[in-house]
Structures are given as structure tokens and as C-alpha cells.
Amino acid sequence: xxxxxxxxxxxxxxxxxxxxxxxxxxxxxxxxxxxxxxxxxxxxxxxxxxxxxxxxxxxxxxxxxxxxxxxxxxxxxxxxxxxxxxxxxxxxxxxxxxxxxxxxxxxxxxxxxxxxxx
Numbered sequence: 001x002x003x004x005x006x007x008x009x010x011x012x013x014x015x016x017x018x019x020x021x022x023x024x025x026x027x028x029x030x031x032x033x034x035x036x037x038x039x040x041x042x043x044x045x046x047x048x049x050x051x052x053x054x055x056x057x058x059x060x061x062x063x064x065x066x067x068x069x070x071x072x073x074x075x076x077x078x079x080x081x082x083x084x085x086x087x088x089x090x091x092x093x094x095x096x097x098x099x100x101x102x103x104x105x106x107x108x109x110x111x112x113x114x115x116x117x118x
Contacts, residue, residue, distance in 0.1 A: 001067070008050070008064050009040030015057050019079050029086070030056045058082075 016023055023037035030052045039045070045053075047061075054061045085096060 003044065003065050005040045005042070005044045007066055008045065009037050011064055011066070012037060012040075012053055012057065015059065019083050021083065026056065056086075 013023060016026055024034040027034055027036045032049060032052065036045075036049065050061050050064055054064055085093060088096065
């Protein structure tokens with residue numbers, strides 16, 4: 001199988017577009033230069049670069065290389081929430097996770113009560 005760097009860049013850009021993110025803003029968040037995606041037009045990225053990007057995008061390196069046909073789809077709300085979450089500090093992320101757990105538990109409890117009262 002032949003891997004083409006510009007196709008890798010296109011896959012990354014496609015995911016970022018779905019998340020309403022720009023490559024030049026996303027790359028520094030993961031420790032890469034702003035112009036990293038532009039380099040993919042002419043040169044193959046290193047394995048560690050692909051791994052960092054794949055981790056950030058929640059996809060596999062195989063997906064970025066084109067070896068995996070699809071990526072898990074997020075709903076629009078999930079993408080928006082994930083985008084906000086990634087912009088937060090570690091402390092704020094912990095608070096958000098605690099809140100999400102709390103509201104999730106409340107919803108489960110409410111659904112159980114509805115089933116009992118029916």
C-alpha cells in the first residue's frame with residue numbers, strides 16, 4: 001500500500017473541519033508547529049507526529065494512513081462539547097467531568113423512578 005502525505009493531511013483537515021477547528025490552532029495544542037499540516041502537502045510526517053495527531057483527534061494512526069475505512073462519528077453536540085473541553089485547563093476538565101458524572105447519575109436515577117411509577 002502506498003501512503004500519500006497529502007491524503008493524510010486531508011483526513012486530518014476533514015476531522016478538524018467537522019469540529020470547527022483550524023489546523024494552525026490545533027497543532028500547537030499538541031506540541032506541533034502551526035504549519036505542520038501544510039508540510040503534509042509535500043512530505044511524509046514522522047510516526048510520533050501522526051501518533052500525537054491521532055491521539056488529539058481520537059482516531060487511530062491507521063485511520064490517518066487510510067488503512068481503516070471510517071472513524072467513529074460524533075454527534076454535533078458531542079463534537080462541540082469535546083471542542084470546549086479541550087480548551088479547558090486540567091482543573092476545569094476535572095470539574096466538567098465531575099459535573100457530567102453527576103448529571104448522568106441524576107438522569108439514570110430519574111429514568112429508574114419513571115419505570116417504577118409506570
